[in-house]
Amino acid sequence: MECAREENSKDCPCTWTSCSRRGVCCLCLKHHLAKGELPGCCFSAEAEKTYDRSIDNFIRDYQQRSK
Ligand code: SF4
Numbered sequence: 001m002e003c004a005r006e007e008n009s010k011d012c013p014c015t016w017t018s019c020s021r022r023g024v025c026c027l028c029l030k031h032h033l034a035k036g037e038l039p040g041c042c043f044s045a046e047a048e049k050t051y052d053r054s055i056d057n058f059i060r061d062y063q064q065r066s067k
Pocket of ligand 1: 014015021027028029038039
């Protein structure tokens with residue numbers, strides 16, 4: 001199976017557009033999980049822009065969205 005980088009990049013909501021992992025979701029996820037984080041696509045647009053990818057921030061963001 002070939003990497004769908006081009007297709008993934010079109011849909012990627014991460015605003016760090018110069019990232020070398022952009023569109024390579026397996027590397028993006030691996031990178032952030034290794035740091036105790038989640039990828040930008042897990043966050044709301046507002047939370048994503050802060051570049052705080054921590055799981056604590058994800059929980060805060062998720063709780064805000066659930067209200
Ligand atoms: S979420 Fe992180 S690793 Fe993934 S494209 Fe954005 S900056 Fe790069």
